[in-house]
Amino acid sequence: MEHIRTPKVEQVRLLDRFSSKSTSGTLYLTATHLIFVESNPSSPSAAAQEIWVLHHHIASVEKLSLTTTGCPLVIQCRNFRVVHFVLQRERDCHDIYSSLLRLLRPVSYEELYAFSYNPKQNDQQREEGWQLIDLGAEYERMGVPCDQWQLTDVNRDFKVCETYPRDLYVPITANKPIIVGSSKFRSKGRFPVLTYFYQEKKAAVCRCSQPLSGFSARCLEDESMLQAISKANHNSRFVYVMDTRPKLNALANRAAGKGYENEDNYSNIRFQFVGIENIHVMRASLQKLLEVIGSRSLSMSDYLMGIESCGWLRHIKAVVDAAIFLTKAVTVEGASVLVHCSDGWDRTAQVCSLGALLMDPYYRTIKGFMVLIEKDWISFGHKFADRCDQLDGDPKEVSPVFTQFLECVWQLTEQFPQAFEFSEWFLLQIHEHVHSCQYGNFLGNNQRQREELQLRERTHSLWAFLLGEQQNYNNPFYSSAYGKTHPVLEPSTLPYHFKFWRNMYHQFDRSMHPRQSILKTIHTLKETSQKTAQTLHALENQLQQLGVTPVVTSAPPAAPSPPPAPAPTRDQQRSLTNSHADPLPPRPSSLILGAPVSRKEAQQQEEEEEDEVGEEATESTDTERTVEGSSDNDSRKQSYGELEGTFDDDDDDGDDEMAKAEPAVVSLEFGMARMTC
């Protein structure tokens, strides 16, 4: 609080990034957010535009030099929002600027939003939230422990490897001396452990860091460790060792006493480099990508050449390629695979998690995807704090590794629309909160640190929040049968199939959004279907009340006839109609008809909640934190609104029920009233 000198500036203009449009309004600076509220909405009916920027999201603030119209302030965010304000007075601009500089550089974890965020839950609810994901149960689901794999307690106290979780799974033949010996031969003590078990072929996916082999060093325990992994799988005589780095990088590491496995020393391995670039290359690549797409009046040539030269899609492809390789080795050959990179927490996490996603339909569900992230990223110590720049740390440690993983998943959802239970929104929401520091899940660099911070006691879990509004993230194309008939996905990695993810990198640029969305349309279709079915039901009831014999029929609508016959023609139905007068059959539990609470209703609920919060805000100032807390969610929803709102095509015509119900652009502006205080 002490850093905020000017909490409110009026007559600020917000410039649009891609057009000559500008909006004027008021800028508020709070302890957690920077908020802009449009002052004169373009038409009386339209709600005012509102932008909430969480301090943790801000990547940089720049004050440009004074112009005739005022003092420009440019804010760039980690969620790819870029806002450009022009303040009238230089002084105000400087105040906001210097306050922000302080606010966006938390020095200790305690300053992070998660520790003050309170979504009005009691301790029990919070505890339940944290218990939603149970990795022990997840390993059980995979089929471990089993006759070949066991749970080891060597790392119970983070003694062997402090960046690993407490519970680790290793081959039964790997005893403690082998584990400890192996860990001493691996960077940061990250010895080979199980991360995914492919039950069908008893093949394992293991992960570790690079060996400290240098030019000639070897370690018998490490060799035994790999031997043990190999022996645990009777399907294959050898283990694939995937070094996800480019060969040159690995070679260079040898000079530092690190490096890669020597095939001569490990008799039972097949070694392969994969060629995913390191965190620095990825960071630079994303930067270039953002530069390209951020330019105004981009020509087709500039765009295509820019996308190609920044290499971003090529890197994405490299990760997917590696995951396919892993998948093929495991599912086709039934071989176990050991994956590593340098430290085994960036590229290794990408490849292992993406590979598991390709192999196991469970990870393509909403819950399963959370489990996957929890397992391969959070528990195995992907350094979220460093990579996402949560605290004032080393800029060289920042890298969009997790963003890349989310993008790989998105590219797969584009290739297989029916295979994923979640939609793009889910990925965007996760991305948002990885950076927001609003929930405890992604704070810190590893489990040990998280325990020290007592995150489970002091913060809330994102997963509970996401599951709570699961219906917002459902992919309407999802078919659970798809996972059963095609458990393993076989994506194509030809360059044609890698697309620029506009809804990620332009998620806050309204002018970039599609004006009509397939997602929205299918929701509408589903609702229509539901409504029609309801009407049908209502009519049936009415008929019964009136004592009229129901005219239709034993054939429920969605189950016209046994397969593979097509839907009955009217004539067929007629004959059915006249012959039967059975009591009404239960409606089929069709995927479509049984759709959960519709998105529309969900949105209305949200709006209602929103209103409550809003009222509270005007009432009391003591609960400010709470208000901010919940409204970050809302601001997130609001940004959803930005994306979704533009989809809709319907006008608010009185007789168009569906259109009326859908708050086309409205969802964007909800809750503005409270901000006028």
Added chain:
Amino acid sequence: MFSVKQLKPTFKSYLPQTDVKKNINPPIKKLEAKLLPGEIVVNEVNFVRKCIAAEKSHDDLWGKLICTNFKVSFVTHDALTKPRFQVAHRLLGEHDIPLTCLEQVVTVNDVKGKKKVLGCNQKLKFNPSELILYCKDFRIVRFSFDEAGPEGAKKVCLAIAHYSHPADPQLLFGFEYIGVRYYGSPEERVNGARPKGGSQTPLFDCSSDWDREIKRTNAEEWRVCSINQDYAVSPSLPEFFVVPASLADQDLKQYAVSFADQRIPVWCWNHSNGSALIRMANITDPFQLKKLDQRICNAIVKSHPQRSEAHKFDLDKSLPSIQDIQNSLVKIRQICVIDPFEESEEKWLSSVENSQWLDYVRTFLKHSCEVVYLLEGMNASVILQEEEDRDLNCVVSSLVQIMLDPHFRTLSGFQSLVQKEWVMAGHRFLDRCNHLKKNAKEESPLFLLFLDCVWQLMNQYPSAFEFTETYLAVLSDSMWIPVFSTFLFNCPKHHADTMTGFLEDKNITLGEGEALCFPPVWEWSQQLFIKDQTLFNNPIYVGKGARNVHNGTVKSFRRTKHKSYSSTLRGTPPALMRNGLQGGQGTLPRRNSLAAQLKSDLFQLRDVEESPSERFFRDWFSGPADPQGLLLPQLLPSHLPLWRLYFLRWVPEACIPRGGPITAYHKFSQLADEIDVLQNQLRHYKGPTPANTPLASPTGPPSEPSRMYFKASSLYELSSTPEFLSSSFPFTPVGNLCRPNLHGTPISKFLNGAKIWLSTESLANETL
């Protein structure tokens, strides 16, 4: 080190390997080509191998290669070893290629290392061991003659080359095909009798079609003019067209002399605000130029209810030439289907850039938007001018109408649009398709470019079109089947003259009221069975025909006009900062964070005021889009992707089994079908129920069989995706040539150790 042998994931390994060929030994049937009426076998050779993979494989098919006067046919008893799905074509078999579809006929002799592109009447000095056919629809098919008689193979190759270069339009197969009806035996007649009104598409070959269009668009100040009856005035205009009511026939005849090809300006369409869209050719007489221009403009202004001025667009000056477009297509074909992947993989985007195809798509869309702005936003009539008024004008005028008028987004409306703005307007389909392969300079894929632009709109507004991208692709393929009047002639007069000539040559006398005519492509039953035609139906279309899906009223397309511009006027940004002045001081990016160096031209916000057209577009884009109203495409490069179904459907390696947008279509269709079924049931209730229901009377399609290709899933079957769905559906790349030098997916590159990324950049960073 990695087991290369087993893994070697060529495209095939993606599908279950079933060895069908080995164990099936059907009784030996004679291999015969399936012939259409009027089709004759020219030459054939047996024991030919159709190559399925780049190298010799057991998947290859053995059979007979036949050249007829219509197609190259390959008949075989072998079945493909993969689940293969193809919509049955009524004119063409599984392995058939129409001769008009051949782009290049290449013969190869492996041993001698010789290769020759065969033209018409050419000699072949070597015995071919292979024949590669490059097709205009992007297919590539390869036949090997290693077991066939060398002489026979040579003869067939020469026959194919010869017959694919007809000397005269009359030698195109369509003439034989329809001719049979008049001079052949009765049982040979094509598809029985000519279907009566097989399509409801107005052909605009009579004045009543134009009359109806005038009435539909409320173009009160315009009239149908018949001075060109029997093509008395202009050789390339249709017999009937529409002109300003204030111009008399006499004047028009007089003006016509001064226009290229005597093409006086003709009316295309009227906006409901009274503005009209007109197209015209250049005025060739320099002395008349000013005077005529003035008169024409005056007449057009007079026909506008508000007497708004007319704007002229000279398309020749602002759009790429037809040769540019053709070159672009050649390049894109090269990178999509010909170049080996090793080359195209890393450079895919720059190759796309280099082809300029997407740039052209964007340019045409952009120009059309500008025309739309004048018609809609400025309430002004627009004249499209092009030297001959037969190429670029077709593209722009039809795009403008599609954006403005929802009628043209229905199936029949779209077909009538093509009929009106392309066929009747005298687009030289014969020359642009280069059916006679005489003049490559005249060849240009304008129609394909137009379809691509429509696809872009469809891609951005998925529920605004009654038809699907499959429809567009099938329509484009129909260009290469030479039996439809739509694509065989250069203009209506050319059509008429050719027909007369043909009748004379063949000594056919027609009875009273009889006319010899080709079916238009719009008679889809010529090509597809009714069931397959449902692939054209867009399940999420929101329109008149599909109001059962959306109960909303159809809105007028003038909605956007209700908007006030006040906000934008107020919001015009005055000077912000001077160009180039980058705030050096006071800049303190947060360390080396991701977006820190995002300078770009954010800091060069232009000092200009928003132009009225910018404001118009921004205003339109900030409101909700109405699928039944004006549609404007978003033109930023990231909004205009490559039309993958069209360009990549034949590439085996690019095919995603059980994936791609088609799976979304599948789901949509099921839902739409389910709604149809439910609503049908509701209707049944309505009859006998005395009580009033709260529901408006359903307007869905009546008792017809489902409009959807994919039916609602029933209780008994899990709604799983059919095996045959792939990103190429309803086409299939199986059987099309894999590219040489390709060993499967990039994985195998790792396997072979062929390509390991070595970047000095990463090395430098790693050692930091």
